[in-house]
Amino acid sequence: MTSDLAEENKRMLIGYTDRLSASAGENIKVKVSSDFSSDYVADLVRIFSADPNPDGPGIDLREVPAAFEGTYRSVAKPSRPGSYGIILLRNANITADATFSIRFQPRLLRDSHQVLFSFVTSSGDVVSIGLQKDGLQLEIFGKTSAVPFAFEIGRWYELRLAISERGLHLVGYTVETGSRSFEVRTGHLTGDDAFSKLVLAATPQLGDPQVFTSFFNGRLEAPRLLRGAQLVERLIDAHVPEEEILAFWDFGIDVSTSNIRDRGPLRLDGTFHNLPARAVRGSRWSGEEMCWRHAIDEYAAVHFHEDDLYDCAWVTDFGFNIPQDLPSGVYGIRLKCENAEDIIPFFVRPARNAAKAKVAVLFSTFTYVAYAQNPRGNFDAAYIERRNNWGAYPYHPAEYPEFGLSLYDLHADGSGVMFSSALRPQLLMRPGYFAYVDKRGSGLRHFPADMHLIAWFAAKDIAVDVITDHDLEAEGNKALEEYALVLTVTHPEYHTARTLDAIESFVTGGGSLAYLGGNGFYWRIATDEAYPDAIEVRRGESGVRSWEAEPGEYFHAFDGRYGGLWLKNDRPPQRLVGVGLSAHGDFTGSFYRRTDASYDPQYAWLFEGVDDAILGDFGFSGGGAAGFELDIVDTSLGTPPNTVVLAQSEEYLGDYHCAPEKIVWPQPLAWQSSQIRADICFIPKAHGNFVFSTGSILFCGSLPVNDFNNNISKLLENVVRRCL
Known part of the structure; x- marks a missing residue:
């Protein structure tokens, strides 16, 4: 009986789509592997929240009628790594x-x-x-x-x-x-x-x-x-x-x-x-x-490498012709078979030539692909216990190495992984997946954490479209046309020259940008038409990194350009959003304290309804709005001179370190300590538009607290409504 149960637990229902983003009116193909003997059922859901924490906003899925809805034959499909x-x-x-x-x-x-x-x-x-x-x-x-x-x-x-x-x-x-x-x-x-x-x-x-x-x-x-x-x-x-x-x-x-x-x-x-x-x-x-x-x-x-993997090459089970009138949003192909369930997220943009919302959320799909299958080295008894208690997403990358590696892993021969692809199941990009056993919150990273922002928009009843890095890479600035405000999610770390160009052009042309994360616009990556679903990174001689490219191998194969940090390519994030990575540490959140400058009457609209000097001393990510990876202003690295710091974080818990690219001998430890903070800043622009940056990965984790009624939520609401 025990052996039968073990075999039962090994059975898997999993899938992926041929693209992460599509416009209404386009088609998306779905590829599924099922180890079960009975048929599986597929339907469509719209995803508004992906947090499995029973004390948090929960997982919010709403069924949407779809032509593909029905029963399909279970077929186990192998994944075959090895180049x-x-x-x-x-x-x-x-x-x-x-x-x-x-x-x-x-x-x-x-x-x-x-x-x-x-x-x-x-x-x-x-x-x-x-x-x-x-x-x-x-x-x-x-x-x-x-x-x-x-x-x-x-x-x-x-x-x-x-x-x-x-x-x-x-x-x-x-x-x-x-x-x-x-x-x-x-x-x-x-x-x-x-x-x-x-x-x-x-x-x-x-x-x-x-x-x-x-x-x-x-x-x-x-x-x-x-x-x-x-x-x-x-x-x-x-x-x-x-x-x-x-x-x-x-x-x-x-x-x-x-x-x-x-x-x-x-x-x-x-x-x-x-x-x-x-x-x-x-x-x-x-x-x-x-x-x-x-x-x-x-x-x-x-x-x-024996563990290289570009494409699982599974045959298509069914396709979804996205209706022209399907609202822009985050959707999921939901699969069910016996006691198993999988939800494959994808992003739907407005139909071509359809009316757009005033506001759009830019999802960091390049970063999702970079981290795809990263096991983080914390899959232990405590993780499994929490997963079981919460009924969280049941599959962890450490259990399924056949789906390939992330850009944070090493190959079997010890060399760093330079390529990652979307043509495989992405276990981290799932509702209910948590990254850390967070004693003060939900422990979410990337897609599930980013959905706190979508849940916030739904709670505030504000219309919003979604776009992705892949859309910017394909269309450039055209993908951002007509929006008054674009908001990033929590960790827009990986970008190409084309995606940065699109964002810069959007701001220069009069659009406002809200950067709601940390460690953003950090690594330069490359893409190529020969491998349209892959990204390449060459980690250079600086930066927070899990491996370093070998001597002479800092130039991408895809585009022939120098890799490494955008900072070392003379495009520091400070120039774009006012702040850039300064420190990193444990998954623990602290709070911000408003600066004297924030009380200037010209910023009263930003803090309307916010009477507190302390902001974000709460949250479902590490227990606070400011933490984990932190960005600060730095005029020596390109922060515009008219940038105003509205708040700075204080009192960190755990072990934090200054980013290595900022340390030049003989900077004293006191100086390094001063760099361990997060800055909320505001940059007025020439057309009456602005850039608003939070400087912390954990910021959005504070939005749902107290049913979205808190000072972090109100601050963001003031930013968004200004553009409506």
Whole structure:
């Protein structure tokens, strides 16, 4: 019985959509995996609140009729992480007399097999070469053999495989020294047909040639196919006459895409799958050039990982043709089967050419994707106990690593995760998911925390539209046209140049902006049409970060631009919203105290109905409005000179630190301590518009307290109604 219950608890009902945002009148596709034997039911809900805390605003879902509503067959769909490349060899007959060469750099060594490459025949026979802790492993048409060798992590090697009627002759070299490292000869090849496919960094799964396994963790470079088996003895860097080249796959071409380009005469191009890392250092890197665009041959390598994942590639279960008259808002595809439920959120904008509200909330979908599947390292007994007591969202990323990693994680080989995609279930982006066991509140981050703002708009009966980072990236400033006020959510951390341009243009053109978070506009990311649902980050030499890009790898593969902090790209958030990250610490909230400047009559409208000097000494996020990650004004970093600080936070609980990019030796500890605060500021603009910033991630968590009747709520209401 216990075993049956365990199996029951492992069963999962989960899904994702093909896009996070759509306009009324457009279509959204829904992809579902169900481990249950019975059918599941799908319907549509509008989400107004996502807080599972029984003492908080609760989870507020309201059913909406939809054409797709009904019953669907349960089908379990696997998620298959692991990056690899496939090259179809077409009419290239290489089983008789040819040499294949490739360079590789192992980044992870262990007892299990990691395949460097595989040649596959049309009938499915395989010749593959892989490595493990004690040397190479060869698989030749079902027979395996070992070549003992002590590989070193991070060292480049070159492998040359001569293919002839007499069999295989394998020679390995250490690139740095040019010395021969290993050698082996095998007997006559017994395959019945020619090789039809070359697989890089993986091998076909036994019994299912469309599925791949035994992924390589490391870098590959410069695979070549040459005429003549005798070329196994020739250095790859030596001149090879053009007539001897059958194929030369140059990973320095089309770096931002999934293309594998062949510079040889047969043009045997291929495709990378699951987004391995490109624009990384190869064996020829000299250290003289830090931008891959200026030394392509030094960055013509690809870093593969067993846990890369771009697209789960689940088939579509059903689509939703969004009605033209569906109001803009946050909606969810609700799935139910037996005792399981999942709600997949998505955002609906007004129909094209339809009337808009005066106010819009900009949801940080790039940040959601950046954090997708981040387990935070706090999945323990206390978390499970609270989850059960609250009836909170039941799935945690630590339990489901098959859905990939976040930009805060490390790959299995210890390298930082540079790419994240929306084409997979995003467990953190769910109603009822909480991030922390918050003793003073709900412990929400990102999407569930941001829904406190939508709940506030509903409570105040103020019409509001929703837009997303993805919309700004697709449409630029056009997505913000006609709005008088745009409000951010709690953590707009990740932005592209295009999204920043759109926001800046909106403010310059007369729109008002309310920045209701902290640690915003912080990391520069890149996107690319080849991977439209992915974002890329290269974490530079500064900033609050869980890993740092390797030397020479600070430039994005997607757009070729320098990554890292927007501050280090000379676009500090202080210039846009008056404040920028200054400190970070525990998930604990404190309060703000109004400044003398806030009592100036010209700001009386902001504080109408607010008689308190202390603001936000309460909240469902850490117990207070100011905390966790804090932003302050800083004229040296671009805060406009006419910025007015209306309130500053005080008395922090727990452990807080000054942001590392602000610390320059020999700044005293007293100065660093002075930076640990949050500033609420106001910036009047030329057209009578303004920028209002709160400087704290936890600010919106105070809105629902006392049924949305409190000084934080009133302050925000004054800001919003000013623009109505």
